[in-house]
Amino acid sequence: MIAGNLAAALVPMASGGGFTPPGPADFDLPPIVGGITKPMVMIVLSAVLIFAVTYAASRKAAIVPGRLQYAGEWAYGGVRNGIARDIIGTEHYMKFVPYLFTLFAFVLVNNYFGLIPLIQFPTFSHSGYAYGLAALSWLLYNGVGIWKHGFLGYMKHTCIPAGVRGPVLLLIAPLEFLSNILVRPVTLALRLFANMFAGHLLLILFALGGEYLLFEAFSPINAVGGVLAWVMFFGVSALELLVMFLQAYVFTLLTAMYVSGAVADEH
Amino acid sequence: MRESIQAAGELNPLIPHVSEIILGAAVFLVLLLAIRKFVVPNFEKAFAERTAAIEGGLSAAETKQAEADAKLAELEKQLADARHEAARIREEAREQGAVIVSEMREQAQAEASRIVEHGKSQIEAERQQAVNSLRVEVGTLATTLAGRIVGESLDDDGRQGRVVERFLADLEAGTPGVN
Numbered sequence: 001m002i003a004g005n006l007a008a009a010l011v012p013m014a015s016g017g018g019f020t021p022p023g024p025a026d027f028d029l030p031p032i033v034g035g036i037t038k039p040m041v042m043i044v045l046s047a048v049l050i051f052a053v054t055y056a057a058s059r060k061a062a063i064v065p066g067r068l069q070y071a072g073e074w075a076y077g078g079v080r081n082g083i084a085r086d087i088i089g090t091e092h093y094m095k096f097v098p099y100l101f102t103l104f105a106f107v108l109v110n111n112y113f114g115l116i117p118l119i120q121f122p123t124f125s126h127s128g129y130a131y132g133l134a135a136l137s138w139l140l141y142n143g144v145g146i147w148k149h150g151f152l153g154y155m156k157h158t159c160i161p162a163g164v165r166g167p168v169l170l171l172i173a174p175l176e177f178l179s180n181i182l183v184r185p186v187t188l189a190l191r192l193f194a195n196m197f198a199g200h201l202l203l204i205l206f207a208l209g210g211e212y213l214l215f216e217a218f219s220p221i222n223a224v225g226g227v228l229a230w231v232m233f234f235g236v237s238a239l240e241l242l243v244m245f246l247q248a249y250v251f252t253l254l255t256a257m258y259v260s261g262a263v264a265d266e267h
Numbered sequence: 268m269r270e271s272i273q274a275a276g277e278l279n280p281l282i283p284h285v286s287e288i289i290l291g292a293a294v295f296l297v298l299l300l301a302i303r304k305f306v307v308p309n310f311e312k313a314f315a316e317r318t319a320a321i322e323g324g325l326s327a328a329e330t331k332q333a334e335a336d337a338k339l340a341e342l343e344k345q346l347a348d349a350r351h352e353a354a355r356i357r358e359e360a361r362e363q364g365a366v367i368v369s370e371m372r373e374q375a376q377a378e379a380s381r382i383v384e385h386g387k388s389q390i391e392a393e394r395q396q397a398v399n400s401l402r403v404e405v406g407t408l409a410t411t412l413a414g415r416i417v418g419e420s421l422d423d424d425g426r427q428g429r430v431v432e433r434f435l436a437d438l439e440a441g442t443p444g445v446n
Contacts, residue, residue: 128287
Protein backbone atom coordinates (compact mmCIF):
# COMPACT_ATOMS: atom_id res chain seq x y z
CA MET A 1 0.00 0.00 0.00
CA ILE A 2 2.83 2.34 0.94
CA ALA A 3 4.64 1.42 -2.23
CA GLY A 4 1.47 2.23 -4.20
CA ASN A 5 1.25 5.67 -2.59
CA LEU A 6 4.89 6.25 -3.37
CA ALA A 7 4.30 5.38 -6.99
CA ALA A 8 1.34 7.71 -7.10
CA ALA A 9 3.46 10.48 -5.59
CA LEU A 10 6.19 10.00 -8.15
CA VAL A 11 3.89 9.96 -11.12
CA PRO A 12 3.12 13.70 -11.39
CA MET A 13 6.81 14.59 -11.37
CA ALA A 14 7.51 12.27 -14.23
CA SER A 15 4.39 12.94 -16.24
CA GLY A 16 5.41 16.53 -16.94
CA GLY A 17 7.98 15.41 -19.52
CA GLY A 18 5.67 13.31 -21.64
CA PHE A 19 6.25 10.14 -19.64
CA THR A 20 3.19 7.93 -19.36
CA PRO A 21 3.20 6.56 -15.82
CA PRO A 22 2.30 2.92 -15.27
CA GLY A 23 -1.12 2.37 -13.78
CA PRO A 24 -3.77 -0.29 -13.27
CA ALA A 25 -4.10 -0.55 -17.03
CA ASP A 26 -0.68 -2.23 -17.15
CA PHE A 27 -2.16 -5.12 -15.20
CA ASP A 28 -4.99 -5.59 -17.67
CA LEU A 29 -3.08 -7.80 -20.07
CA PRO A 30 -4.72 -8.73 -23.35
CA PRO A 31 -5.97 -12.33 -23.62
CA ILE A 32 -3.58 -14.85 -25.13
CA VAL A 33 -6.17 -16.94 -26.90
CA GLY A 34 -9.91 -16.31 -26.75
CA GLY A 35 -10.80 -15.50 -23.16
CA ILE A 36 -7.64 -17.00 -21.68
CA THR A 37 -5.35 -14.49 -20.01
CA LYS A 38 -1.79 -14.76 -18.80
CA PRO A 39 -2.73 -15.04 -15.06
CA MET A 40 -5.11 -17.89 -15.90
CA VAL A 41 -2.31 -19.83 -17.56
CA MET A 42 0.02 -19.00 -14.68
CA ILE A 43 -2.31 -20.17 -11.96
CA VAL A 44 -2.81 -23.51 -13.68
CA LEU A 45 0.93 -23.75 -14.32
CA SER A 46 1.60 -23.09 -10.64
CA ALA A 47 -0.67 -25.94 -9.59
CA VAL A 48 0.99 -28.33 -12.05
CA LEU A 49 4.47 -27.26 -10.91
CA ILE A 50 3.65 -27.56 -7.21
CA PHE A 51 2.13 -30.98 -7.60
CA ALA A 52 4.95 -32.25 -9.80
CA VAL A 53 7.69 -31.06 -7.45
CA THR A 54 6.05 -32.11 -4.18
CA TYR A 55 5.03 -35.46 -5.62
CA ALA A 56 8.54 -36.12 -6.90
CA ALA A 57 9.96 -35.09 -3.53
CA SER A 58 7.60 -37.27 -1.48
CA ARG A 59 7.23 -40.26 -3.80
CA LYS A 60 10.06 -42.38 -2.39
CA ALA A 61 9.28 -41.62 1.26
CA ALA A 62 12.74 -42.92 2.13
CA ILE A 63 13.91 -43.06 5.72
CA VAL A 64 17.19 -41.52 4.62
CA PRO A 65 16.04 -38.76 2.25
CA GLY A 66 17.77 -37.64 -0.92
CA ARG A 67 18.27 -33.98 -1.71
CA LEU A 68 14.88 -33.40 -3.29
CA GLN A 69 13.05 -35.28 -0.58
CA TYR A 70 14.98 -33.41 2.06
CA ALA A 71 14.01 -30.08 0.53
CA GLY A 72 10.37 -31.17 0.25
CA GLU A 73 10.34 -32.36 3.85
CA TRP A 74 11.90 -29.11 4.93
CA ALA A 75 9.09 -27.09 3.33
CA TYR A 76 6.32 -29.50 4.30
CA GLY A 77 7.67 -29.94 7.82
CA GLY A 78 8.00 -26.18 8.22
CA VAL A 79 4.31 -25.61 7.49
CA ARG A 80 3.25 -28.75 9.35
CA ASN A 81 5.20 -28.16 12.54
CA GLY A 82 6.07 -24.48 12.44
CA ILE A 83 2.60 -23.22 11.53
CA ALA A 84 -0.08 -25.90 11.84
CA ARG A 85 1.07 -27.72 14.98
CA ASP A 86 2.33 -24.71 16.85
CA ILE A 87 -0.82 -22.66 16.29
CA ILE A 88 -3.68 -25.16 16.06
CA GLY A 89 -2.29 -27.56 18.67
CA THR A 90 -1.40 -31.24 18.55
CA GLU A 91 -5.00 -32.42 18.89
CA HIS A 92 -6.52 -31.13 15.64
CA TYR A 93 -3.67 -29.84 13.49
CA MET A 94 -3.20 -32.86 11.20
CA LYS A 95 -6.61 -32.30 9.54
CA PHE A 96 -5.53 -28.86 8.39
CA VAL A 97 -1.98 -29.61 7.28
CA PRO A 98 -2.90 -30.41 3.64
CA TYR A 99 -4.87 -27.18 3.32
CA LEU A 100 -2.19 -25.02 4.92
CA PHE A 101 0.66 -26.62 3.01
CA THR A 102 -1.16 -26.26 -0.32
CA LEU A 103 -2.08 -22.68 0.54
CA PHE A 104 1.50 -21.75 1.38
CA ALA A 105 2.96 -23.36 -1.73
CA PHE A 106 0.24 -21.93 -3.96
CA VAL A 107 0.66 -18.35 -2.77
CA LEU A 108 4.45 -18.60 -2.69
CA VAL A 109 4.83 -19.92 -6.23
CA ASN A 110 2.31 -17.48 -7.69
CA ASN A 111 4.05 -14.60 -5.92
CA TYR A 112 7.48 -15.61 -7.17
CA PHE A 113 6.10 -15.70 -10.69
CA GLY A 114 6.44 -11.94 -10.34
CA LEU A 115 10.22 -12.17 -10.35
CA ILE A 116 10.84 -15.17 -12.59
CA PRO A 117 12.16 -13.94 -15.97
CA LEU A 118 9.74 -14.22 -18.90
CA ILE A 119 6.79 -14.78 -16.55
CA GLN A 120 7.33 -11.67 -14.41
CA PHE A 121 3.79 -11.21 -13.26
CA PRO A 122 2.49 -11.91 -9.76
CA THR A 123 -0.80 -13.73 -10.15
CA PHE A 124 -2.29 -12.21 -7.04
CA SER A 125 -1.94 -8.69 -8.42
CA HIS A 126 -5.26 -9.60 -9.98
CA SER A 127 -7.49 -9.22 -6.96
CA GLY A 128 -9.89 -11.98 -8.01
CA TYR A 129 -7.40 -14.74 -7.20
CA ALA A 130 -6.77 -13.28 -3.75
CA TYR A 131 -10.53 -13.00 -3.13
CA GLY A 132 -10.95 -16.62 -4.13
CA LEU A 133 -8.35 -17.86 -1.66
CA ALA A 134 -9.61 -15.63 1.13
CA ALA A 135 -13.13 -16.94 0.52
CA LEU A 136 -11.90 -20.52 0.85
CA SER A 137 -10.10 -19.75 4.11
CA TRP A 138 -13.23 -17.95 5.36
CA LEU A 139 -15.36 -21.00 4.53
CA LEU A 140 -12.80 -23.26 6.20
CA TYR A 141 -12.52 -21.55 9.56
CA ASN A 142 -16.21 -20.75 9.87
CA GLY A 143 -17.14 -24.25 8.73
CA VAL A 144 -14.82 -25.77 11.29
CA GLY A 145 -16.22 -23.52 14.02
CA ILE A 146 -19.82 -24.48 13.17
CA TRP A 147 -18.88 -28.17 12.99
CA LYS A 148 -17.24 -27.95 16.38
CA HIS A 149 -19.65 -25.72 18.34
CA GLY A 150 -22.89 -25.79 16.33
CA PHE A 151 -24.13 -22.65 14.59
CA LEU A 152 -25.38 -20.79 17.65
CA GLY A 153 -22.51 -22.04 19.76
CA TYR A 154 -20.04 -20.79 17.19
CA MET A 155 -21.73 -17.39 16.98
CA LYS A 156 -21.49 -17.13 20.76
CA HIS A 157 -17.90 -18.42 20.69
CA THR A 158 -16.87 -15.86 18.09
CA CYS A 159 -18.85 -12.79 19.12
CA ILE A 160 -18.71 -12.91 22.90
CA PRO A 161 -15.21 -12.66 24.35
CA ALA A 162 -14.51 -14.58 27.53
CA GLY A 163 -15.45 -12.88 30.76
CA VAL A 164 -17.53 -10.09 29.18
CA ARG A 165 -20.99 -9.74 30.71
CA GLY A 166 -23.85 -7.27 30.95
CA PRO A 167 -24.93 -4.39 28.73
CA VAL A 168 -21.45 -3.82 27.33
CA LEU A 169 -22.10 -6.88 25.20
CA LEU A 170 -24.47 -4.77 23.13
CA LEU A 171 -21.39 -2.90 22.00
CA ILE A 172 -18.83 -5.69 21.98
CA ALA A 173 -20.75 -8.46 20.24
CA PRO A 174 -21.47 -6.58 16.98
CA LEU A 175 -17.87 -5.36 16.88
CA GLU A 176 -16.54 -8.88 17.34
CA PHE A 177 -18.90 -10.15 14.67
CA LEU A 178 -17.76 -7.46 12.29
CA SER A 179 -14.10 -8.05 13.04
CA ASN A 180 -14.06 -11.85 13.06
CA ILE A 181 -16.64 -12.71 10.42
CA LEU A 182 -16.77 -9.82 7.98
CA VAL A 183 -13.45 -7.99 8.05
CA ARG A 184 -11.06 -10.96 8.28
CA PRO A 185 -11.53 -12.31 4.74
CA VAL A 186 -11.36 -8.81 3.29
CA THR A 187 -8.07 -7.95 5.01
CA LEU A 188 -6.71 -11.38 4.16
CA ALA A 189 -7.40 -10.85 0.45
CA LEU A 190 -6.46 -7.17 0.29
CA ARG A 191 -3.17 -7.61 2.11
CA LEU A 192 -2.02 -10.17 -0.43
CA PHE A 193 -3.43 -8.41 -3.47
CA ALA A 194 -2.22 -4.94 -2.55
CA ASN A 195 1.32 -6.06 -1.75
CA MET A 196 1.65 -7.88 -5.04
CA PHE A 197 -0.03 -5.09 -7.01
CA ALA A 198 2.02 -2.30 -5.47
CA GLY A 199 5.29 -4.21 -5.67
CA HIS A 200 4.80 -4.96 -9.33
CA LEU A 201 3.69 -1.39 -10.06
CA LEU A 202 6.83 -0.10 -8.40
CA LEU A 203 8.99 -2.40 -10.49
CA ILE A 204 7.25 -1.26 -13.69
CA LEU A 205 7.69 2.36 -12.66
CA PHE A 206 11.44 2.05 -12.04
CA ALA A 207 12.04 -0.02 -15.13
CA LEU A 208 10.05 2.17 -17.53
CA GLY A 209 11.07 5.43 -15.83
CA GLY A 210 14.75 4.55 -16.06
CA GLU A 211 14.34 3.60 -19.68
CA TYR A 212 12.53 6.86 -20.45
CA LEU A 213 15.15 9.00 -18.73
CA LEU A 214 18.07 7.23 -20.39
CA PHE A 215 16.82 6.77 -23.93
CA GLU A 216 13.92 9.13 -24.63
CA ALA A 217 14.66 12.24 -22.60
CA PHE A 218 18.43 11.98 -22.49
CA SER A 219 20.40 14.64 -20.64
CA PRO A 220 23.29 14.26 -18.16
CA ILE A 221 21.03 14.77 -15.14
CA ASN A 222 18.37 12.47 -16.52
CA ALA A 223 21.03 9.83 -17.19
CA VAL A 224 22.02 9.88 -13.52
CA GLY A 225 18.37 9.66 -12.58
CA GLY A 226 17.83 6.83 -15.02
CA VAL A 227 20.71 4.81 -13.66
CA LEU A 228 19.49 5.44 -10.13
CA ALA A 229 16.03 4.25 -11.15
CA TRP A 230 17.50 1.01 -12.44
CA VAL A 231 19.53 0.56 -9.28
CA MET A 232 16.29 1.04 -7.39
CA PHE A 233 14.72 -1.59 -9.63
CA PHE A 234 17.22 -4.13 -8.37
CA GLY A 235 16.80 -2.96 -4.77
CA VAL A 236 13.02 -3.25 -4.97
CA SER A 237 13.35 -6.67 -6.62
CA ALA A 238 15.39 -7.84 -3.65
CA LEU A 239 12.79 -6.42 -1.30
CA GLU A 240 10.06 -8.14 -3.29
CA LEU A 241 11.81 -11.49 -2.79
CA LEU A 242 11.24 -11.02 0.91
CA VAL A 243 7.74 -9.56 0.60
CA MET A 244 6.59 -12.41 -1.64
CA PHE A 245 7.71 -14.99 0.88
CA LEU A 246 6.26 -13.03 3.80
CA GLN A 247 2.86 -12.67 2.15
CA ALA A 248 2.65 -16.41 1.58
CA TYR A 249 3.71 -17.02 5.17
CA VAL A 250 1.32 -14.45 6.64
CA PHE A 251 -1.66 -15.69 4.62
CA THR A 252 -1.01 -19.23 5.85
CA LEU A 253 -0.28 -18.16 9.40
CA LEU A 254 -3.45 -16.08 9.69
CA THR A 255 -5.58 -18.87 8.24
CA ALA A 256 -4.07 -21.21 10.85
CA MET A 257 -4.82 -18.70 13.60
CA TYR A 258 -8.43 -18.26 12.48
CA VAL A 259 -8.85 -22.06 12.38
CA SER A 260 -7.23 -22.31 15.78
CA GLY A 261 -9.64 -19.74 17.21
CA ALA A 262 -12.58 -21.59 15.72
CA VAL A 263 -11.63 -25.04 17.06
CA ALA A 264 -10.58 -23.74 20.47
CA ASP A 265 -12.58 -25.03 23.41
CA GLU A 266 -14.71 -22.70 25.45
CA HIS A 267 -12.54 -20.24 27.29
CA MET B 268 -18.28 -5.97 -15.41
CA ARG B 269 -15.09 -5.33 -17.26
CA GLU B 270 -16.83 -3.24 -19.86
CA SER B 271 -18.55 -1.16 -17.24
CA ILE B 272 -15.22 -0.38 -15.63
CA GLN B 273 -13.65 0.51 -18.91
CA ALA B 274 -16.65 2.62 -19.67
CA ALA B 275 -15.97 4.52 -16.46
CA GLY B 276 -12.65 5.52 -17.97
CA GLU B 277 -10.33 3.87 -15.47
CA LEU B 278 -9.74 0.32 -14.31
CA ASN B 279 -10.32 -0.32 -10.64
CA PRO B 280 -7.98 -3.16 -9.64
CA LEU B 281 -10.05 -3.84 -6.54
CA ILE B 282 -12.99 -4.92 -8.66
CA PRO B 283 -12.25 -8.52 -9.63
CA HIS B 284 -13.15 -10.56 -12.64
CA VAL B 285 -15.59 -13.15 -11.36
CA SER B 286 -14.00 -15.73 -13.66
CA GLU B 287 -10.69 -15.26 -11.84
CA ILE B 288 -12.26 -15.83 -8.42
CA ILE B 289 -13.81 -19.05 -9.65
CA LEU B 290 -10.75 -20.21 -11.54
CA GLY B 291 -8.36 -19.43 -8.68
CA ALA B 292 -10.50 -21.23 -6.14
CA ALA B 293 -11.09 -24.19 -8.43
CA VAL B 294 -7.43 -24.63 -9.31
CA PHE B 295 -6.53 -24.34 -5.65
CA LEU B 296 -9.11 -26.96 -4.66
CA VAL B 297 -7.90 -29.38 -7.31
CA LEU B 298 -4.32 -28.90 -6.14
CA LEU B 299 -5.44 -29.35 -2.53
CA LEU B 300 -7.13 -32.66 -3.30
CA ALA B 301 -4.12 -33.91 -5.26
CA ILE B 302 -1.68 -32.95 -2.53
CA ARG B 303 -3.89 -34.39 0.17
CA LYS B 304 -4.20 -37.68 -1.67
CA PHE B 305 -0.73 -38.14 -3.17
CA VAL B 306 1.77 -35.97 -1.32
CA VAL B 307 0.84 -35.61 2.34
CA PRO B 308 0.50 -39.38 3.02
CA ASN B 309 3.96 -39.96 1.57
CA PHE B 310 5.58 -37.28 3.69
CA GLU B 311 3.76 -38.53 6.78
CA LYS B 312 4.82 -42.08 5.97
CA ALA B 313 8.44 -41.00 5.73
CA PHE B 314 8.17 -39.11 9.04
CA ALA B 315 6.51 -42.03 10.80
CA GLU B 316 8.97 -44.58 9.45
CA ARG B 317 11.89 -42.40 10.41
CA THR B 318 10.53 -41.98 13.93
CA ALA B 319 9.95 -45.72 14.18
CA ALA B 320 13.43 -46.45 12.87
CA ILE B 321 15.04 -44.14 15.39
CA GLU B 322 12.97 -45.46 18.27
CA GLY B 323 13.62 -49.07 17.16
CA GLY B 324 17.34 -48.35 16.97
CA LEU B 325 17.29 -46.85 20.43
CA SER B 326 15.43 -49.76 22.00
CA ALA B 327 17.71 -52.26 20.23
CA ALA B 328 20.72 -50.42 21.60
CA GLU B 329 19.18 -50.51 25.07
CA THR B 330 18.62 -54.25 24.83
CA LYS B 331 22.18 -54.79 23.65
CA GLN B 332 23.47 -52.65 26.49
CA ALA B 333 21.48 -54.62 29.04
CA GLU B 334 22.75 -57.88 27.58
CA ALA B 335 26.32 -56.68 27.71
CA ASP B 336 25.87 -55.55 31.31
CA ALA B 337 24.47 -58.94 32.30
CA LYS B 338 27.31 -60.72 30.53
CA LEU B 339 29.87 -58.54 32.24
CA ALA B 340 28.35 -59.16 35.66
CA GLU B 341 28.33 -62.89 34.98
CA LEU B 342 31.96 -62.89 33.90
CA GLU B 343 32.98 -60.86 36.91
CA LYS B 344 31.17 -63.30 39.15
CA GLN B 345 32.93 -66.21 37.44
CA LEU B 346 36.25 -64.49 37.85
CA ALA B 347 35.63 -63.90 41.54
CA ASP B 348 34.60 -67.54 41.96
CA ALA B 349 37.75 -68.69 40.20
CA ARG B 350 39.91 -66.50 42.41
CA HIS B 351 38.16 -67.83 45.48
CA GLU B 352 38.63 -71.39 44.27
CA ALA B 353 42.31 -70.80 43.59
CA ALA B 354 42.83 -69.37 47.05
CA ARG B 355 41.05 -72.32 48.60
CA ILE B 356 43.15 -74.79 46.63
CA ARG B 357 46.35 -73.00 47.61
CA GLU B 358 45.35 -73.08 51.25
CA GLU B 359 44.52 -76.76 51.02
CA ALA B 360 47.83 -77.50 49.35
CA ARG B 361 49.70 -75.66 52.05
CA GLU B 362 47.91 -77.61 54.72
CA GLN B 363 48.53 -80.88 52.93
CA GLY B 364 52.18 -79.97 52.47
CA ALA B 365 52.56 -79.25 56.12
CA VAL B 366 50.93 -82.56 57.00
CA ILE B 367 53.21 -84.42 54.60
CA VAL B 368 56.31 -82.73 55.95
CA SER B 369 55.45 -83.55 59.54
CA GLU B 370 54.62 -87.13 58.61
CA MET B 371 57.93 -87.50 56.80
CA ARG B 372 59.74 -86.02 59.75
CA GLU B 373 58.11 -88.51 62.10
CA GLN B 374 58.91 -91.38 59.79
CA ALA B 375 62.52 -90.26 59.49
CA GLN B 376 62.77 -89.91 63.22
CA ALA B 377 61.35 -93.37 63.73
CA GLU B 378 63.67 -94.83 61.13
CA ALA B 379 66.65 -93.12 62.69
CA SER B 380 65.83 -94.33 66.15
CA ARG B 381 65.19 -97.80 64.78
CA ILE B 382 68.61 -97.83 63.11
CA VAL B 383 70.25 -96.53 66.28
CA GLU B 384 68.45 -99.15 68.30
CA HIS B 385 69.48 -101.86 65.90
CA GLY B 386 73.10 -100.73 66.04
CA LYS B 387 73.05 -100.63 69.79
CA SER B 388 71.66 -104.14 70.11
CA GLN B 389 74.14 -105.42 67.54
CA ILE B 390 77.01 -103.87 69.42
CA GLU B 391 75.68 -105.32 72.66
CA ALA B 392 75.39 -108.75 71.10
CA GLU B 393 78.89 -108.56 69.70
CA ARG B 394 80.25 -107.39 73.01
CA GLN B 395 78.48 -110.24 74.77
CA GLN B 396 79.93 -112.66 72.24
CA ALA B 397 83.38 -111.16 72.78
CA VAL B 398 83.01 -111.40 76.52
CA ASN B 399 81.94 -115.02 76.22
CA SER B 400 84.78 -115.99 73.91
CA LEU B 401 87.16 -114.04 76.16
CA ARG B 402 86.06 -115.99 79.18
CA VAL B 403 86.68 -119.21 77.35
CA GLU B 404 90.07 -117.98 76.18
CA VAL B 405 90.99 -116.59 79.60
CA GLY B 406 90.34 -120.03 81.09
CA THR B 407 92.57 -121.66 78.49
CA LEU B 408 95.21 -119.03 78.91
CA ALA B 409 95.05 -119.32 82.65
CA THR B 410 95.49 -123.03 82.39
CA THR B 411 98.34 -122.66 79.93
CA LEU B 412 99.92 -119.96 82.04
CA ALA B 413 99.56 -122.02 85.15
CA GLY B 414 101.25 -124.92 83.37
CA ARG B 415 104.09 -122.75 82.27
CA ILE B 416 104.56 -121.18 85.61
CA VAL B 417 104.55 -124.46 87.28
CA GLY B 418 106.88 -126.03 84.75
CA GLU B 419 109.35 -123.21 84.40
CA SER B 420 110.33 -121.66 87.68
CA LEU B 421 108.77 -122.87 90.77
CA ASP B 422 111.72 -121.81 92.88
CA ASP B 423 111.24 -118.13 92.25
CA ASP B 424 108.36 -117.50 94.64
CA GLY B 425 108.32 -113.81 94.35
CA ARG B 426 108.07 -113.63 90.56
CA GLN B 427 105.46 -116.26 90.32
CA GLY B 428 103.30 -114.55 92.78
CA ARG B 429 103.47 -111.17 90.90
CA VAL B 430 102.59 -112.78 87.56
CA VAL B 431 99.54 -114.47 88.91
CA GLU B 432 98.34 -111.38 90.68
CA ARG B 433 98.63 -109.15 87.63
CA PHE B 434 96.84 -111.65 85.45
CA LEU B 435 93.98 -111.93 87.78
CA ALA B 436 93.72 -108.21 88.15
CA ASP B 437 93.58 -107.79 84.41
CA LEU B 438 91.04 -110.47 84.08
CA GLU B 439 88.78 -108.91 86.61
CA ALA B 440 89.00 -105.50 85.00
CA GLY B 441 87.78 -107.26 81.84
CA THR B 442 89.99 -105.24 79.57
CA PRO B 443 90.02 -106.78 76.14
CA GLY B 444 93.54 -105.50 75.54
CA VAL B 445 95.02 -108.14 77.80
CA ASN B 446 95.81 -110.65 75.18
